[in-house]
Amino acid sequence: MIYKSLHQIQKYLLNKHNIKWSLSTVKYIFGNPIYCRSDENVINYLNSKNIPVYGEPNGCGFITYNSRP
Numbered sequence: 001m002i003y004k005s006l007h008q009i010q011k012y013l014l015n016k017h018n019i020k021w022s023l024s025t026v027k028y029i030f031g032n033p034i035y036c037r038s039d040e041n042v043i044n045y046l047n048s049k050n051i052p053v054y055g056e057p058n059g060c061g062f063i064t065y066n067s068r069p
Contacts, residue, residue, distance in 0.1 A: 034062045
């Protein structure tokens with residue numbers, strides 16, 4: 001599935017999963033690296049932006065303590 005706008009993603013979440021998020025919440029989640037899957041490419045990108053990364057890539061998301069959408 002390829003969506004070209006946040007509005008399309010918002011509609012998909014509502015129609016398929018009954019998740020009622022505002023556009024600002026959807027934008028926040030897509031802009032926050034904590035929600036992407038961890039792999040070498042992501043770690044290299046974050047390091048290139050001087051963002052510290054802890055742990056090893058395992059295909060799951062990055063998690064920080066006390067982070068909320």
